[in-house]
Amino acid sequence: MAMSTLLVSLVATSVVMYFISKASWKIGAILNFLIGIFLISYVFALSTGTTSELGTLFGQKLQLIWTNASYYFSLVSLLVIVSVMLFAIKWLDSQKYPAAFNMFLLMMTAGSLGVFMAADLITLYIFWEIAVLSSMLIVPMGKKESRKAAVVYAVMSASGTYMYLYGAFLAFQRYGTLNISEIAKHMVSDPSTGIKATIFLLLASAGIAKSGIFPLHTWLRIAHGNAPDAFSAVLSGQLVKLGSYVLMVSVAALPSLKIFSNIPFYSGIPATNYFLIALGATSIIIGTLMAIKQDDMKMLIAFSSVANGGYILIGIGTMDPIGFEGGVLHVFNHALAAAVIFMAFASVVYRTHTKKISELGGLIHKMPITFLAYLFAIISLAGIPPMSGFISKWMIYQALVRKGMFITAFIAFFGSIGSFLYVFRPLAGVFLGQLPKKYKDVKEVSPIMWLPMVILVTISLIIGIWPFPILKPIEGMRMDFGIAPTMKIADSSHWLIKGFAGNWNPVLVFNLFLIGFVIAYILYTLFPRPKKVDLLAPHKKEGAPINIYTGGEFIYNPDLYQYNTKFYAGFERMYEKHPSWEKLLEMLAKFFYDLGEWVHGWFFRPSPSAYTFWVTLTILIVFWVRW
Amino acid sequence: MISLLIAIPLLLAFISIIWRSLSKPLFFLASFTNIVILITSWFPNGVEIHAMGNWKPPFGINLVFDNASFYAALVVNAFFLLTSLLPGLVGNYGIPLMLLMAAANGFVLTGDLFNSFVFMEIITITAVTIASKKENFYNAFKYLILGGIAGSIYLLATIFAYASTGSLNMAHVSMAGISSSSLVAITTLYAIGLGVEAKLFPLNGWVSGVYGGNDLAPVILGTSVSFAALYMVGRLFGTVFHGNGAEVLYTLALITIVIGEVAALRQRNLLKTFAYSSVAQAGVVVAMLSKGTGTAMGLAYFHLTNDAVAKFVIFLVAGFLVYNYKNLNGVFKKHKVLGASFSIASFSLVGFPLFAGFQSKLRIIMEAFSMKDYLFPSVMLLATLIEVGYVVRWNVKLWFEEETQEKAETPVIASTLALILALVLITVFIKPDIFLGGAMKMGNALADTKDYIQGVLSVVKGGM
Amino acid sequence: MVAAYKALFNLVLGFFLVLSLEGVGRKITARVQRRIGPPWYQNFIDVFKALSKHPFSNGWVFDFGVLMALGGAMATAMIVPMGSTTWTPFPNSDNFFVIMYLFAVGALGMAMGMVGSGNPWASIGVSRALTQMLGYELPYLIVISSTIFYYKTASIHKLVELQKNGWNLLVMPLGGIIAFISLMGMLGKKPFDISTAPAEIASGPMTELSGKYLGLLHIMHVFAMFVEVSLFVDVFLGGGNLGWYLVKFIVVWVLAVLISSVLPRFRIEQMLKFYWGVPLGLAFLNALFVLLGWTL
16 A cells, blocks of 8 residues: 555544444444554555655645655554554543544544655645644543643644744745755755754754743643543653654754754754754753652653653754664653553553542552553663663763763753652652552553553563664664764674763673572572561551551551652752743733733724724824835 | 626515515525526636626726636625525525625626725625624624725725726726826725725724624625625735735735734634634735735635635534523534534634645745745744634633533534535645635736736627 | 673672671771771671561562662672773673663662552652762763763773773862762762661661561662772772772772761752752863863
């Protein structure tokens, strides 16, 4: 099937899916999942270089092309989407609008794939808007706050999108083409740096808005935090990656190093890229600090997405071979980790109906599989071996240190250590500690819901040990974009990942950990067997005290003996009076409202005599100007 | 033949004064006949004129039928036909509607400046009558005053034109050399005079009150009458005055776009929100018309057609909702078809892909860029950004908020009509030529002054 | 195979070395504070006694956390080079960042297991420990980054080799001092023993530990300290044979103990403000010197 046929029929199918799901949403969800599986097989079968034509729009051919980048990004997206589709087969029974959810999810999938396949800026824009529109219609299906979230999401996303559109047409007006590779050629030879930089920044702003980079990051908290729980996994794991893709297109597909070679800023990186890197670094700081203090677990991970978007942007922005690969690989890692984390949260909310960390605790006793999935996902998110998250962070650090970008490196380190803090907060507050009494009858979610999490976590672990299958398309992308094509980073024959400053062997590291674990286990079994402490004693028998150390007191209510409110109070106190960018943007929105109020008051509400006055005044002014 | 377009509705209007109960079917009959007449003379591809009383132009009054007036008349009458299919909406207003239809047709077809003033006055008066539906008297009164002022300024401009050229015939005026200072006066006054009907800032104070006051006024005034008024902007500034005064229109249009969207954003009333949105869209159209080239004007009318179709659906649905529910939260859960049509139309308004608005908006931006105008696209995109805000807010509110009230009866015809038009918007996205072809012909006809002058002044086809 | 023996040797040496040094440290502290103190082998007695007692387990995640902690710490200890290429078990993977993050597996395992005990004091302790990490790691990582930038390698054994002509401590003395201050925080020595703080939060993470759990985690702590001090010795005090390496190790240790024995404990904000003040500033200054080539 040609790519264009695929995309068009996917969009059409999504509408049909609504009516199927109206009859039975379960069948719809299963069909969605099967279509997803088919799409994955389709993506594997397609060979790079395949092109296809979608049609003609105002004399411009809408073209699709399958590249290494399309393969990689589509695969990552589909992994996340298909998992959520599987998850949704059961989860949707807690939702109000299952039919519409199925329809828009499929339409969004089509839109995302189209973005990755697009060979020109307008095709990209069309599919981009389809993805945004359909996802924007899923967001308000959540609780009450999600309504406002949809609007904020739409406006923030649109602000980036329209800047992109302006940039696209500016490029078209100057170079007479919308094809990305053609524009790249023209831009290299264009002497005017000002226009090139304008086009570059305008195109990148769509990515900035979408991947939640400062200053357009605020929608992530609101939208990811309030969207339907499972859909947050798609938002954070997949949709945000559309933004990363556009950033990659504007930085790498349009070869920024060559285009802006006349304005180097630091260590061979052009000022334009450095500007993006600075934005990425700001996002890391904001995302990390804000994530640390969140009590709402979904908002916490939403802010972590802001920070991780910053990592991706920094990695790609350096245009250093290792940094680029690190940034691109981080797309995969964050996608999987964020998807699993949000699905785990969705499972928790599904059972407990709250997303406040301070209202939860001890769920490990009831939902062990969800807990394990979350645990491995956060290990990956925090960038700790042997999960795959470490590999990309390692690569990004390599690039930053090599370039001598110490301030950016400092921020990256800060974000990384900070991520230990914020991922641990839900771990401790939601899954560990004391189980509140009201949740004593909570059960583990059904296998349909935990299976996708387990699969994604397993993939992440396998890639962490043997990353070469995923590094191969990334290296292919790097060759396509001509970033140090002679350099080889992934050396699968020696099991090595080669950095500029030393190598490492992921298989060995994993095996060492395994050996350490085995030795520890042997030691553990050598010594006397423990007696079990029943942590759930107060739940089982009314009036039974808590079994653990309480300083000699009797405590009967486990809810009271749980530390999860203001987990990092000591640190949070230090920046509680921080300035808020969100408030600033709200002021901007308020400004437009007030302007509307003002206009209304002066021009639209008054009496007919005032209208007459305005008419006269206009005539006078126009005459005065024209004479 | 073409004078029938004016004569039939006028005649039927008088008949229905006698048989009042027949006004609804007669209104339908009038609009249907008009459409049939227009279809039989599909795109003249030249300039045909009908000289009243066989007075050869430039003497006497003549009607001009070329691609531009044909397409405008087609759109105008099509919306009258659509309205006539909705007896509930028409109510007791069959007669004013028919008069309005006659006047709008005359306004579009006439080739005479003074005649166009007369038709504009009739439009204003009948429109005010329609605006007063549901006892919306104060707003109708405001409209009447503004319309009156506009009419007198329009008349003043016509007088100036007559004084400096000695003719009222558009073709003749455009041919005659007018001294630059009087041309400034004429074009300025025309810009202001038309600005009221064309909803230019700051002459558009009436719009929200009239559109927001009842269910009929926005449906017909926001589509047919808007189109007729904006047609005249193109005719006067494109054909007759060769773009003189375009910069006034351009400046006012850009301000109108921003002001309209900003006012729409703050609006909490569904009908008024989209009334302001139609103000902003009129700004876009006028800005494009002020460019003066055939392509630019064609795209402007393409955009206007898309906008009119979308607005028809939006106002139809919104009018139904506003007058059947106190609280609009989540009402679309009960009216899925109306809801889907409304959403499609509003998304088309924003210009999301998959809908007609995308085709016109993108083309307009592209055309502006190719003319090296970098300001207009940025204003338009900023406006679109604000538009996204309120369109999404309304959609979310109407679909997803908790509903509270009993279901009102679904209007079957209105739903069907809305759905069909919504599907048309999708079809236009796939095959833009449906609207684009005609609009481009219209734009080219308006831009081609030479053909117009030749057609009017040398060829004479008299008689009915 | 040789690599495996070397790795095993790392573990054995690390265990005996640090456990004895801990005893020595207690003795030194006692003498500074005019007490007599326990014998130097006291910690061996403590560990083996703990291991032999019947313990209590607070659930599977508690057990799992302890195993993960010990496993992670041992894995890291196996990679760490000891002062020369000869004593580098895995020359292909001794990358600084690999060691740093592999080390975090153990820390995470401990944190998870202890919070899994269900005791809020453990949670508070972990919260403090993580915050403290945010404090000391940042200046440390900046200093190490400038070192890597200067020597163009992140491989520890190569760093050691490149210091043949002069210790890194002498090349960038500022960096060495900052790294040592960070090392104090890593080791959890006073004034940075905020996370355990026995008198305030009932020993924090260790509240629920008993019997072999206490013993195993003590062993984990031993390996952690082995890794931390080794890294400092390797990166700043240059190469040499195993003997020299041990001498340097002991000197660094004794210095840390001496300093900590005369200081009281910081509060958590004080600790952060301290690390993010002068040490971080100096770390950046050091990085600037490296960039400008102003090294000794």
